[in-house]
Structures are given as structure tokens and as C-alpha cells.
Amino acid sequence: MRPLSDEETEIVFRKLAHYIGDNVRSLVERGDTAYCFRLHKDRVYYCTETLMRKAACVSREPLLSFGTCLGKFTKTKKFRLHITALDYIAPYAKCKVWVKPSAEQQFLYGNNVLKSGMNRMTEGAGSHQGAVVYNMNDLPLGFGVTAKGTAECRRADLTSIVVLHQADLGEYIRNEAMLT
Numbered sequence: 001m002r003p004l005s006d007e008e009t010e011i012v013f014r015k016l017a018h019y020i021g022d023n024v025r026s027l028v029e030r031g032d033t034a035y036c037f038r039l040h041k042d043r044v045y046y047c048t049e050t051l052m053r054k055a056a057c058v059s060r061e062p063l064l065s066f067g068t069c070l071g072k073f074t075k076t077k078k079f080r081l082h083i084t085a086l087d088y089i090a091p092y093a094k095c096k097v098w099v100k101p102s103a104e105q106q107f108l109y110g111n112n113v114l115k116s117g118m119n120r121m122t123e124g125a126g127s128h129q130g131a132v133v134y135n136m137n138d139l140p141l142g143f144g145v146t147a148k149g150t151a152e153c154r155r156a157d158l159t160s161i162v163v164l165h166q167a168d169l170g171e172y173i174r175n176e177a178m179l180t
């Protein structure tokens with residue numbers, strides 16, 4: 001377990017900013033307690049400083065996890081967000097997409113959101129922007145990248161892809177062993 005290097009911090013913050021914009025600062029500078037990002041076995045963890053100090057007493061090998069895993073670095077040093085980051089991304093999301101109940105199950109199985117399954121979208125959302133996908137009861141289901149902006153979606157046909165799937169709550173079941 002070690003702090004992120006400057007390059008790694010920039011990569012992680014850039015990825016988070018893709019979804020939550022300038023609210024990345026709100027994740028680090030919280031009013032209740034001090035939070036930090038730590039790297040352990042190519043995974044980035046977000047935890048309180050008191051938990052980090054307690055985890056530092058455990059040696060590297062037996063330490064499996066601490067805090068919340070936001071994502072992992074690939075072998076090519078690209079950062080990939082995990083579904084476990086959804087609780088921290090959803091409150092600050094810049095772009096939100098609500099899906100119909102009929103398309104909710106399809107998204108939870110790992111499919112993209114089609115225009116026929118989209119109910120509404122945040123106004124002014126651009127193309128290739130990070131978006132959090134909600135059901136009609138405002139429960140976050142996952143996140144992805146918009147394939148079309150808000151204006152393009154109005155003119156698109158029903159079978160066109162609106163949100164490209166990145167992660168969903170169904171991954172807790174499908175990839176249970178990989179999320180530690």
C-alpha cells in the first residue's frame with residue numbers, strides 16, 4: 001500500500017472528472033473526515049485516513065482490501081473504474097440518463113442503452129461524456145459513456161445506442177471474485 005504518484009493521481013482524477021467534473025475536489029476535501037487515495041496491487045482505494053493508518057500495520061501479502069476500491073490500473077497504465085465507485089460518482093454526476101423499466105434489466109445484464117429504452121437525459125449533455133444511468137426511481141444502476149449528445153438523441157432512431165455500457169450493478173454477481 002502506497003500513496004499514488006503524481007502521474008497516477010493525474011490519471012485517476014482525469015477519469016473521475018470525466019464523470020463528475022470539478023466535484024473531484026469534493027471527494028478529497030470532505031467536511032466530516034480526511035479521505036485519501038491509496039494504491040495496493042494495482043487497485044486504487046478510497047478510504048479515511050484513520051482506516052489507512054490501521055491498514056498500514058498489516059503487511060502487504062495478507063492485506064486483501066481496505067476502504068472502497070474505485071478502480072484498477074491496467075498493465076498499460078490506463079485506469080478503469082469499477083462498479084464499486086458508483087456510490088461516490090452518482091451524487092456528483094454531471095450527466096444522468098434515466099432508463100425505462102423495460103430497458104433496466106438489459107442494462108443490468110451488461111448491454112448498452114438504446115434510445116428506445118431511454119426515458120430522459122440531462123439537458124446539455126455532450127457526446128462521449130461520462131454518464132450515470134438511473135432507473136425511474138432515481139436508483140443508480142451503473143455508468144457509461146454517452147454515444148450521442150442530448151440534441152442528437154432527439155433526432156436519432158429508436159435502435160441507436162445512446163449510452164455505451166461501462167459498469168452496472170449486475171457486475172456484483174457476474175464478477176464477484178474480481179471486485180475485491
